[in-house]
Amino acid sequence: MIMVRHPAVPPRNLISVFPMRMPFGYPVAAGETAGRPERVRGIFTGGYHPDTARSIDFHERRHTTMDVLARNNVQISGNPSGTPMIFAHGFGCDQNMWRFVAPAFEEDHRVVLFDHVGYGSSDLASHSAERHSTLDGYARDLLEICRELDLERAIFVGHSVAAMIGVLAEIEEPERFGRLVLVGPSPCYIDDGDYVGGFSRQDIDELLESLDSNYLGWSGAMAPVIMGNPDRPELGEELTNSFCRTDPAIARQFARATFLSDNRADLPRVRARTLVLQCSEDVIAPPQVGEYVHRMIPGSELVLLKATGHCPNLSAPEETVSAIRSFLRG
Amino acid sequence: MAQPDEAATRMHEPPLTEAVEDDFGDLYEHAPFGYLSTLMDGTIVRANATFLTMAGRTRADLVGRVRFPALLPVGDRIFYDTHFAPLLAMQGEVREIAVELRRPDGTRLPVLVNAVVKPAAEGRPAVIRLSAVAATDRRRYERELLRERQRAERSEAEARHLAQILQASFVPAALPAVPGLDVAGVYRPAGSGDEVGGDFYDLFETAHGWGMSLGDVCGKGARAAVVTSLARYTLRAAGIRDARPAEVLSLLNQALLRERTDRFLTAAYARIHHDGAGRPRLKLSLGGHPPPVRISREHPSGPVGRPGDLLGVFDDPKLRETEVELSPGDVLLFYTDGITEGRGADGVMFGEERLRRSLEAARGADAQGVAEHLVDEVVDFQSGLPIDDIAVLVLRVPD
Numbered sequence: 001m002i003m004v005r006h007p008a009v010p011p012r013n014l015i016s017v018f019p020m021r022m023p024f025g026y027p028v029a030a031g032e033t034a035g036r037p038e039r040v041r042g043i044f045t046g047g048y049h050p051d052t053a054r055s056i057d058f059h060e061r062r063h064t065t066m067d068v069l070a071r072n073n074v075q076i077s078g079n080p081s082g083t084p085m086i087f088a089h090g091f092g093c094d095q096n097m098w099r100f101v102a103p104a105f106e107e108d109h110r111v112v113l114f115d116h117v118g119y120g121s122s123d124l125a126s127h128s129a130e131r132h133s134t135l136d137g138y139a140r141d142l143l144e145i146c147r148e149l150d151l152e153r154a155i156f157v158g159h160s161v162a163a164m165i166g167v168l169a170e171i172e173e174p175e176r177f178g179r180l181v182l183v184g185p186s187p188c189y190i191d192d193g194d195y196v197g198g199f200s201r202q203d204i205d206e207l208l209e210s211l212d213s214n215y216l217g218w219s220g221a222m223a224p225v226i227m228g229n230p231d232r233p234e235l236g237e238e239l240t241n242s243f244c245r246t247d248p249a250i251a252r253q254f255a256r257a258t259f260l261s262d263n264r265a266d267l268p269r270v271r272a273r274t275l276v277l278q279c280s281e282d283v284i285a286p287p288q289v290g291e292y293v294h295r296m297i298p299g300s301e302l303v304l305l306k307a308t309g310h311c312p313n314l315s316a317p318e319e320t321v322s323a324i325r326s327f328l329r330g
Numbered sequence: 331m332a333q334p335d336e337a338a339t340r341m342h343e344p345p346l347t348e349a350v351e352d353d354f355g356d357l358y359e360h361a362p363f364g365y366l367s368t369l370m371d372g373t374i375v376r377a378n379a380t381f382l383t384m385a386g387r388t389r390a391d392l393v394g395r396v397r398f399p400a401l402l403p404v405g406d407r408i409f410y411d412t413h414f415a416p417l418l419a420m421q422g423e424v425r426e427i428a429v430e431l432r433r434p435d436g437t438r439l440p441v442l443v444n445a446v447v448k449p450a451a452e453g454r455p456a457v458i459r460l461s462a463v464a465a466t467d468r469r470r471y472e473r474e475l476l477r478e479r480q481r482a483e484r485s486e487a488e489a490r491h492l493a494q495i496l497q498a499s500f501v502p503a504a505l506p507a508v509p510g511l512d513v514a515g516v517y518r519p520a521g522s523g524d525e526v527g528g529d530f531y532d533l534f535e536t537a538h539g540w541g542m543s544l545g546d547v548c549g550k551g552a553r554a555a556v557v558t559s560l561a562r563y564t565l566r567a568a569g570i571r572d573a574r575p576a577e578v579l580s581l582l583n584q585a586l587l588r589e590r591t592d593r594f595l596t597a598a599y600a601r602i603h604h605d606g607a608g609r610p611r612l613k614l615s616l617g618g619h620p621p622p623v624r625i626s627r628e629h630p631s632g633p634v635g636r637p638g639d640l641l642g643v644f645d646d647p648k649l650r651e652t653e654v655e656l657s658p659g660d661v662l663l664f665y666t667d668g669i670t671e672g673r674g675a676d677g678v679m680f681g682e683e684r685l686r687r688s689l690e691a692a693r694g695a696d697a698q699g700v701a702e703h704l705v706d707e708v709v710d711f712q713s714g715l716p717i718d719d720i721a722v723l724v725l726r727v728p729d
Binding site for chain 1 (some may be wrong): 355370371372378399403404407409411412413415416417419421427428429447469472473524629714
């Protein structure tokens with residue numbers, strides 16, 4: 001189906017036809033032949049072929065033709081001949097979440113960082129209401145990056161929801177991933193019978209409300225500047241809170257995809273050697289959830305960090321780095 | 331009021347401050363905002379009296395015992411962990427974060443929070459300094475705005491849905507099978523598809539063969555849509571009754587003039603029939619519409635048909651008919667100018683030459699393949715957002 005997200009595409013003032021080829025002039029209602037914009041920027045997420053009555057996601061095509069590395073703002077550093085190590089950020093901010101951790105691996109690894117579509121300096125126009133409504137869509141993005149870089153047996157490090165995105169990608173193309181490091185993973189945030197995820201459905205609705213109240217530097221006035229100039233990110237830099245800035249509609253959708261997901265059944269299908277890094281006091285992924293992930297992924301290791309909160313990559317980078325290092329040595 | 335000169339102000343400032351505001355303890359405790367210091371993990375180490383009043387807690391309740399996010403409802407707590415704390419760690423400050431303080435009596439106080447990090451120094455750990463300003467009325471107003479925005483979004487979605495339904499009525503849900511021909515149509519609305527356009531096409535069986543139409547109404551929106559529907563169904567009715575394409579277009583012209591609409595349109599109409607050998611042929615008439623393009627081995631490739639006047643303007647438009655032969659392997663493409671006038675990034679039009687090359691490149695594909703290949707190229711050419719509707723109808727004679 002055809003969908004438009006805010007900010008809406010600027011109003012167009014276009015006429016369909018006109019026959020330069022006709023041998024006479026003709027009257028045209030005012031405004032209808034006014035200049036066509038050079039280029040209309042905005043977000044198009046679907047097309048419709050009524051004759052076949054099927055919906056076509058034009059983005060599917062865009063994803064294959066557009067530069068995947070630009071789409072996800074992929075940044076490569078470190079040792080080109082080292083085992084590749086790809087870091088994925090979680091819900092909320094962007095690849096800067098790894099700024100205290102990733103450099104520690106640059107000597108031995110080819111380090112790959114990226115932004116999920118909709119965050120950081122990714123191409124916002126590539127966000128698809130359809131594709132990015134589930135974690136599978138994000139996992140497909142990740143696999144496309146892996147294919148583009150020809151990654152094999154890479155070490156995947158995913159924080160928060162990105163841990164599950166990595167799990168889904170590993171199940172899909174296991175040859176791409178040698179090891180998984182899951183930092184604060186949760187396969188299901190909502191309590192379900194005996195399973196304790198830590199949240200109720202109402203809690204998640206409250207989160208969505210909280211997101212709606214916190215635009216973090218995103219307003220109707222600024223949005224066109226940010227959206228219209230992906231190649232000139234400096235225009236958006238004066239904005240506050242820029243590491244976590246995104247279109248509220250995208251944030252809400254990623255929040256839904258994240259907190260309403262249930263990937264418990266996927267865990268036993270993981271084949272890669274897996275490390276679960278669990279913080280000792282984490283509201284978002286409580287310790288029993290980390291233990292559950294560890295129990296369900298065959299042969300996985302669990303390390304309980306002294307760090308509290310949900311972001312040991314920021315609050316306790318040394319502890320995080322050393323836990324990952326000893327797992328990679330093992 | 332007279333402005334005191336700058337030097338005098340500077341001279342008087344210290345004594346004035348000391349005389350009036352020199353109690354830093356009081357400045358801290360009774361500041362007009364809640365003021366809080368926490369460790370990096372959120373543990374509260376100090377709070378001023380204003381904050382305690384706002385939160386409805388005592389110092390003993392909070393200091394050293396509670397992490398700041400624990401005072402927030404669950405949604406805000408997730409937000410704290412996924413946005414607030416990471417931002418503080420990365421940029422050392424956050425501004426204007428809207429959260430609510432949960433009070434022991436069950437009520438909530440909306441606040442706006444700013445915070446800065448005081449880095450660790452001299453053996454002391456880093457501290458987060460955080461101000462909380464009560465924002466009940468402001469937040470209420472923001473919620474109203476938010477509700478209005480959501481209402482506007484719903485209305486917009488409804489309007490878009492209507493546009494889609496209307497749009498879908500401009501082309502048949504499925505094309506009938508025509509003996510000896512492979513046919514396909516593609517319709518792609520302009521831009522993001524939220525505005526109803528004026529392109530249409532049709533293919534239907536009649537007593538004297540098959541009628542096919544493709545056209546483009548001037549303008550967009552509801553008024554253009556009315557004319558588009560009128561055009562499609564008038565051509566259908568006329569085509570079923572009359573075997574002469576020019577006459578069919580002329581009937582549409584009369585219908586348009588009778589409607590007194592200020593919209594004109596261009597249309598191609600053809601009757602498809604079969605010769606003695608069962609080979610498909612077309613009798614074609616053009617009402618101001620770009621001629622269809624034939625790609626052929628046996629016949630000259632290029633535009634076919636003789637130009638005619640556009641419809642809905644003249645009492646007696648000049649309309650002529652052309653007989654078009656098709657041989658095995660031939661492709662005949664009807665299109666609207668959303669194809670040729672699609673503009674690339676540098677303002678260059680897609681044009682007839684690219685159109686011809688696209689058809690050549692898709693040679694060997696079936697009609698659907700040819701149509702989709704062309705539309706994809708035009709859409710890509712316009713960076714995924716075509717400025718005009720696109721309608722194409724492809725007739726192909728299988729080899």
